[in-house]
Amino acid sequence: MKALITGINGFAGSHLAEHLLGGGFEVSGTIRSSSSLRHVVQLRDMVRLYECELTDHAAVEAMIAELRPDLIFHLAAQSFIPDSWAAPMETIHNNLSCQVHLLEAMRKHCPSGKILIACSSEEYGQVEADEVPIKETNPLRPLSPYAVSKIAQNFLGYQYFKNYGLHAVCVRTFNHTGPRRGEQFVTSNFAKQIAEIEKGLKPPVLYVGNLEARRDFTDVRDVVRAYGLALDKCEPGEVYNIASGVGREVREVLNILLGFSTTQIDIQQDTSRLRPSDVKVVVGDYSKFHARTGWHPEIPFESTLLDLLNYWRGTI
Numbered sequence: 001m002k003a004l005i006t007g008i009n010g011f012a013g014s015h016l017a018e019h020l021l022g023g024g025f026e027v028s029g030t031i032r033s034s035s036s037l038r039h040v041v042q043l044r045d046m047v048r049l050y051e052c053e054l055t056d057h058a059a060v061e062a063m064i065a066e067l068r069p070d071l072i073f074h075l076a077a078q079s080f081i082p083d084s085w086a087a088p089m090e091t092i093h094n095n096l097s098c099q100v101h102l103l104e105a106m107r108k109h110c111p112s113g114k115i116l117i118a119c120s121s122e123e124y125g126q127v128e129a130d131e132v133p134i135k136e137t138n139p140l141r142p143l144s145p146y147a148v149s150k151i152a153q154n155f156l157g158y159q160y161f162k163n164y165g166l167h168a169v170c171v172r173t174f175n176h177t178g179p180r181r182g183e184q185f186v187t188s189n190f191a192k193q194i195a196e197i198e199k200g201l202k203p204p205v206l207y208v209g210n211l212e213a214r215r216d217f218t219d220v221r222d223v224v225r226a227y228g229l230a231l232d233k234c235e236p237g238e239v240y241n242i243a244s245g246v247g248r249e250v251r252e253v254l255n256i257l258l259g260f261s262t263t264q265i266d267i268q269q270d271t272s273r274l275r276p277s278d279v280k281v282v283v284g285d286y287s288k289f290h291a292r293t294g295w296h297p298e299i300p301f302e303s304t305l306l307d308l309l310n311y312w313r314g315t316i
């Protein structure tokens, strides 16, 4: 079976590549430039890399026509929410054009392939207290251009399924983390700051944003296992939450990470880290996905955070 991962050099993409290789798949992946293969450098001889700009429809079509993958895991996206307020059109154009180009190329060159569309819990946006844990049927009230782009990606999958019978499965993944998480995201940002302070690379002050937000975190290695199952067992045209079902305040995440360090660290709020709007509580109900696949998250959150901190301790 040939699997293509868009954004294979990204956080989830690199973990998914390892997972699929372990399952005997022939793995290919798109990268933007061969100058930086940070996360897949150790897999270089085991995967086929396409330097392909997904916003370029001709490049995408040529790649899909040549490879004709059985499975496409579409993970590549502009995924940092604050960047979507700074450059809304860029986020919307990037996330939608990549999606349309892939679906159009599939329709022409591998219509019996399957595609997983990595969408997001951010699509739910404004969530009322009595709507938690959030089910797939919850209204979508997006609060960022990024969320709007993910809703559109989600509906494009549905539309191509209904119009052309493409096997498109959409997953709304809640927050996920683990080794290699980009440093702009909260868990990784805090872990990196701790590692830097421990090494004396910066003064013992850890900068934070809104510690009151409550989020639902899953280990990336559980998430990529879920992605494999989604294309194996889920219904096309449907959407599934991938979550842990457990809500944690960002303050709790910080305290767990600080508990792994013996260094004295002060906490300071950096107002530039606050957002125009920050969804208060995001906790997911993944029973629909569980009923279909039997999936449960397996890795304890504390292990995930320790692995992440040790990743930074070994990287900086």
Ligand SMILES: Nc1nc2c(ncn2[C@@H]2O[C@H](COP(=O)(O)OP(=O)(O)O[C@H]3O[C@H](CO)[C@@H](O)[C@H](O)[C@@H]3O)[C@@H](O)[C@H]2O)c(=O)[nH]1
Pocket (backbone or CB within 6 Å): 079, 080, 081, 119, 120, 121, 122, 173, 174, 175, 176, 184, 185, 186, 187, 189, 207, 208, 209, 210, 211, 213, 214, 215, 250, 273, 275, 278, 279
């Ligand atoms: N990044 C960051 N976030 C902070 C900080 N302090 C508090 N937070 C809060 O921590 C929460 C999580 O922020 P992020 O880790 O940046 O993730 P996100 O905005 O929830 O988005 C991530 O998860 C979505 C759902 O899976 C993804 O769709 C999205 O692409 C991204 O991965 C937010 O409420 C944010 O305000 C900080 O210093 N940095």
